[in-house]
Amino acid sequence: MxxxxxxxxxxxxxxxxxxxxxxxxxxxxxxxxxxxxxxxxxxxxxxxxxxxxxxxxxxxxxxxxxxxxxxxxxxxxxxxxxxxxxxxxTSLPVIVLIGGIIGALSGFFMQYYLAVFDYPLNVGGKPFNSWPSFIPITFEMTILCAAFAAVFGMLALNKLPQxxxxxxxxxxxxxxxxxxxxxxxxxxxxxxxxxxxxxxxxxxxxxxxxxxxx
Amino acid sequence: MADDPHNEAPIHATVPVVGAGLTFSSVTDKISSLVLKRKTPLWWFIGFAISFVLVQLLLLTITHLLFTGIGIWGNNVPVGWAFDIINFVWWIGIGHAGTLISAILLLLRQKWRTSINRFAEAMTLFAVASAGLFPLLHAGRPWLLYWMFPYPNTMGIQPQFRSPLMWDVFAISTYGTVSALFWFIGLIPDFATLRDRTRSKPFQIIYGMLAMGWRGSARHWHRYEMAYLLLAGLATPLVLSVHTIVSFDFASGVIPGWHATIFPPYFVAGAIYAGFAMVLTLTIPLRKLFGLEDFITMRHIENMAKVMLATGLIVAYGYIMEAFFGWYSGNIYERFMIWNRIIGGPYRGFYWALILCNVLAPQIIWFKRFRKNLLVLFLLSIVVSIGMWLERFVIIVTSLHRDFLPSSWGMYSPTVWDFSMFLGTIGLFFALLFLFIRFLPIISIFEMRTILPEAEVEED
Structure with missing residues (x-):
């Protein structure tokens, strides 16, 4: 950096x-x-x-x-x-890593909060915090945020659009x-x-x- | 020679990735002239007109659907999923080849991907757009589709995150978004080339805005290459996850014929198989029409055919294992499903047509004679596309139409609106593709420059 x-x-x-x-x-x-x-x-x-x-x-x-x-x-x-x-x-990899971590945490805890506190729903007797079922969305959110960080991080570091x-x-x-x-x-x-x-x-x-x- | 891993001479000795005698200027001029020349070829108008008519058919179908409801389709209990989901999975699968070519082959340093990645990525985007329409409209009230996403709402309810259908919402929307980002990022330096080369003022402004002031600065290139590499690294697990999650839609259900652990790898292989078939279907005529034989050489065509053969064999293994699991489970419902699907059921003809298209027909790729014959490959790629559609038909319809209780058995037949919707999305796909090949460079110009012999910088 x-x-x-x-x-x-x-x-x-x-x-x-x-x-x-x-x-x-x-x-x-x-x-x-x-x-x-x-x-x-x-x-x-x-x-x-x-x-x-x-x-x-x-x-x-x-x-x-x-x-x-x-x-x-x-x-x-x-x-x-x-x-x-x-x-x-270039500090881009660090930016992407941060983006990915933000995506992972927000993805998981969004599901955790909604499924455990905001709208607890009994589905087939599974625990409210059925964390293995939350992994796919956590994964997708990780990729999504990291990809946004890569693209917009690159543009921002390059000061584009200019x-x-x-x-x-x-x-x-x-x-x-x-x-x-x-x-x-x-x-x-x-x-x-x-x-x-x-x-x-x-x-x-x-x-x-x-x-x-x- | 063999013990020096850096010596690429043996590879280049076979067939080069690009034709001989190409230079920075000739590559730039050739590809950008496809976009910048004033005169649009007649075949473009014919192709676009046909696609456009099919898009109107799509709009007509959607209008009728919204006014009447999804009862205009043939699916009904017990076959609650039919053309809508078959076509959704078919289109999503086709899209996967684009990401595979652009991301996975980049990480594997396959230089030949350069000639086809832009085109394949565009194909991905348009296939995802076509795919997305089906679940959107199958939801019945598409204007309420935002209910799928978690947001603070006055109804006080939230999505059910334990459901694979919910995972699918996130997987498909992430896939569409990341594919679009990847595609756009790849286009920025080429927009700059078009901006600098077009003589028309409006296009200078449009391409100039899209290029965002790109000027080829070495510092920019460094970050750009890093971003591109990282995006490829992110897209690689993403593409594998998307079809895995699509397969979870089935595999996590208890329906015999869906409830199988082989589904994720088998679906991913099938997706790449179908996708490469579609890339071949589109590439073979395009390279002829645009005279791109120097850019998309026989080596590309052969490599794509080989990938098709390899993934086709994985898919064939999937079919064998499906039947084996059904028999080995000892479960009467599973065994009945396999018997019904392959031997005694009313839809067995579809199964055998699928085996013919997906397992037997591609075996001709083993022979170099056929691998080098463009007509044979073109026809084969269409046969594989049909086969992959049949595969989803077999998985979805034959698994559903025989419920656990014989009193709930039923049959499925599509209505005219099922077909018009399917044809309409094919029209949408091709209409977008025709617009793409007219207004954007179909081959990545800057990446083509990097693989030219004159691009090599001597170390000293």
Whole structure:
């Protein structure tokens, strides 16, 4: 849970106090001289790759270079990628376990309360608390609550639904759901310096490097 | 080679899971174009029109049923359960293959499931929807069905939790809910693909809302994969429990022919058997019509046939044990039931038709020649579906029609409304399926990408 490095995803950081960090925006990427027109603050710099091996290798080198507010985007899950950007653990299993325990307890004690106190009914001389007969519903409630916890827990940790996100501003980002791979160094990284980051990403041999506006 | 468990080369050496030469872009374009292309094929309109007419038949039947009562059906004492429960169990059983393919085969790391899981899950949902209608309407006053659920009420009464029928309420509603969640979660990344690929503004908005802002972030993927794996782990015992509980509806009764401990495993195997038959029935024409031979290869078809054969043999074992239990019990009612069902009773023809469809016919799958013949498999899958329907008919009707006292004996014959209701749910099932194949990707696009050769990341 402590390892849940979620900070880079929280959208509210970018618009406000983080803008001074990204005080060196510039598009096109070719750095100086700075344009005089007012420019919108940057979310980060994005590199585009055309195959998963390059992306994973680039992500590893970026992490080794000391950048931490980084993220990869791919059209399908790549285990090596989230390991490469240093995202190893998720608290989802704990959430699901809690959901399952809540389901089991509420399922059993609902039946216990209703059958023993609220509406005791003599069925074939069985005891009011005929607990073996309560197990199937307890089981179903366990599964139901755990499944809800898995789905809504995953969505909540991912902060979905999220209609707007800066990465969608990147020109080629539509291909992230098809066959293209992206690596982003975010502007709120402690070691972020725009020109340095652009140079660094270019050294990773991407297809293209672009600025991502907030 | 054999002593290295990580070497998958021998497996891939037979028939690959996907056709050669597929890439991320070609897989994406092919599957999403089935949804995004403007022109709807003629066969779709014909198929949907027929299903739609049958849905109208269903609505007509339900209207008549609600105005008149369940007396329009043929079931009456002593055969109080008939088409309604037969069809309910039949549909629920068909649904089980979807969960098996999506959950159990995922846990078993069967890569070939990827081409058929989305489709099979949709089949599960629509089968559960069709199944649910029967107990709902058999309750007589479906607008009071919420009485089944425990809630604080002014009547001061509560459900009776010792009854398997009550367990069934929870099992079926949980099954429907979890199947829907699993299906929707699987669709989210594909909604994102459709959102990014469609050129029509309304569909961009619709798919965009359904995708919920999915952007393929590595952090998201990690949690997503974890959620998917956990859901598979939860759905696996769930699917086994559902048909077990359905079988408890019978097994916990004292009726000869129902009161058997073999019922839970025998019902679960039968459910998977019927479900795979239905997946084959639907897959064989679809892959032809959509030109998906590269995605659903002969290896998939053969594997499904083999699962059908295996579960069919378990079901056959169930039939043998049922007869053995009846004889070995020494109980005159049990022995009479078996004699009546197999040899001397008025419904014995159904029993032998069932043996022909479910036990004898599938034995041809042993031969590779038939396993590779699509027409034979297609016909066989329909024969098995009929056989599984007959099985439920035999279990329910022949067990009920000879009560303990000969004075209570009776016969059952369905009315036209029994048939119209059954046909109507078949129409509902297919109508939903036709809508599904037009508006949603029938193969999971992102999971197909993961099994392509270019998706392998080299370790170094």
């Amino acid at each position: 402590a390892d849940e490095r979620d900070k880079p995803e929280s959208g509210e950081n970018y618009g406000t106090d983080d803008t001074d960090v990204s005080a060196s925006p510039g598009h096109p990427v070719s750095a100086s001289p700075r344009p005089r027109v007012p420019v919108s603050p940057l979310y980060g710099v994005m590199a585009e790759f055309d195959n998963p091996n390059r992306l994973v290798a680039a992500a590893r080198r970026t992490y080794e270079a000391g950048y931490r507010r980084i993220n990869g985007y791919s059209p399908y899950p790549i285990e090596e990628l989230w390991e490469a950007i240093g995202f190893h653990h 209609p707007y996100h800066p990465v969608f501003n990147a020109p080629n980002f539509k291909l992230a759901s098809r066959d293209t791979f992206f690596l982003v160094i975010e502007a709120n990284d402690p070691r972020y310096d725009h020109d340095e980051v652009v140079e660094f990403l270019k050294s990773l041999e991407p297809k293209e490097v672009t600025d991502v506006e907030v």
